[in-house]
Amino acid sequence: LREASLHLQGQIKELILTICDQAEKSSSYVMPGYTHLQRAQPVTFGHQLMAYAWMLLRDLGRMQDATARMDAECPLGSGALAGTTYPLDRFYTAQELGFAAPCGNSIDGVSDRDFCIELTSAMATCMMHLSRLSEEIILWCSWEFKFIELDDAFTTGSSIMPQKKNPDVTELIRGKTGRVYGDLNTLLVMMKGIPLAYDKDMQEDKEAVFDAVDTLELCLKTITPMLATMTPLPANMRRAAAKGFINATDCADYLTKKGMPFRDAYKCTGTMVGACIRADKTLEELTLDEFKQYSDLFEADIYDAIDLTHCCEGRTSYGGPTQASVLKQIADVKSKINC
Structure with missing residues (x-):
């Protein structure tokens, strides 16, 4: 075994x-x-x-x-359950068989x-x-x-x-x-x-x-x-990835970083997503004027914020999806295997 x-x-x-x-x-x-x-x-x-x-x-x-x-x-040496009368050096036999030590209780040893x-x-x-x-x-x-x-x-x-x-x-x-x-x-x-x-x-x-x-x-x-x-x-x-509005959280985070409470940013972005679904649009397809209809906090940098690659690379917390993080995870896992 x-x-x-x-x-x-x-x-x-x-x-x-x-x-x-x-x-x-x-x-x-x-x-x-x-x-x-x-x-x-x-x-x-x-x-x-x-x-x-x-x-x-x-x-x-x-x-x-x-x-x-x-x-x-x-x-070895536990016998049927009560040990043995033979002068067996259980520590020696355990070592020879590759064990650290003999079991401490013969009943436990057999059961x-x-x-x-x-x-x-x-x-x-x-x-x-x-x-x-x-x-x-x-x-x-x-x-x-x-x-x-x-x-x-x-x-x-x-x-x-x-x-x-x-x-x-x-x-x-x-x-x-x-x-x-x-x-x-x-x-x-x-x-x-x-x-x-x-x-x-x-x-x-x-x-x-x-x-x-x-x-x-x-x-x-x-x-x-x-x-x-x-x-x-x-x-x-x-x-x-371009479908399903998976960058909506990043849009809400953008507003929060501009000073809007996240609860309000969440609601605002949800309203935008609903409108986009009805219009068969993605968030990226909205014009800046359309963004500003929902909040004056939106500026031209919103397009970078909701870019899918930026969404991944912007999540720089430890263990996240950035390319650098993935490469570090690979190195860490390999080092743990080889240690």
């Missing part, structure tokens, strides 16, 4: 580095950021991808923690399955993140979004519809996530009512934990090259 955990950690690192490579290439590609699956504010594709790199970095940490606790206490549960919990959380990323990829490669193009090797056609290019790999990852959740639930339910010390119920731990390992290993092995060969389509991202 220790070897399996270390192998999975290596796969997660490889996936993170693949995401970082794609994020670096797309650190300036403006796209809509979403809340409630509604266009919300402009971000970059690189910034969006790096959100998953940070998630996976936490997954890596959880697996490392689980492995460290797995290595902390050696059960503990926390290491299985903790590692499977980390694997289930990692699968949850892979499922979320897979769902985004499914959306992004659909014609409704078309932000990316997947390599043919990771898609399938249809037996009837010749135009189809189905993202089967991501759909399978999304589906297999429930399988690993089931493995974790199996372990928790198995252990919840067992009295000390060993009971035959514990034999069921093998199937669950091995299945979780195999499933995550397979998903990591397939999603990494899929992301490496994925082609972003920045022109489509930009066109999508």
Whole structure:
């Protein structure tokens, strides 16, 4: 199990580095950021991808923690439950087997399955993140979004519809996530009512934990090259970002920086957006005279303030969507992997 955990950690690192490579290439590609699956504010594709790199970095940490606790206490010498009469140096045997020390209680030593549960919990959380990323990829490669193009090797056609290019790999990852959740639930339910010390119920731990390992290993092995060969389509991202008034918050911020209370700026901008929707216009298409009909605070610099690239580059807070921030995130994540 220790070897399996270390192998999975290596796969997660490889996936993170693949995401970082794609994020670096797309650190300036403006796209809509979403809340409630509604266009919300402009971000970059690189910034969006790096959100998953940070998630996976936490997954890596959880697996490392689980492995460290797995290595902390050696059960050898616990006997059936009451230790042994043989003159066994448990500290020596623990060291020889790669453990930090022997377990402190022989009953706990034979009845503990926390290491299985903790590692499977980390694997289930990692699968949850892979499922979320897979769902985004499914959306992004659909014609409704078309932000990316997947390599043919990771898609399938249809037996009837010749135009189809189905993202089967991501759909399978999304589906297999429930399988690993089931493995974790199996372990928790198995252990919840067992009295000390060993009971035959514990034999069921093998199937669950091995299945979780195999499933995550397979998903990591397939999603990494899929992301490496994925082609972003920045022109489509930009066109999508130009719709939905995702620069409205920046318009309200502009008024607030000019001295208008944000509550009033919010209301004013909302009124403008409503009028633009009725007139089938974007905020950028309003003339300065039309802007001034809503507030005399508007000047010619409003057009810079609501420019989509400026909207991203103006959000200079730590961890934000600027190109410099994305590149720093990439460097930070890589340094954490290599430390």
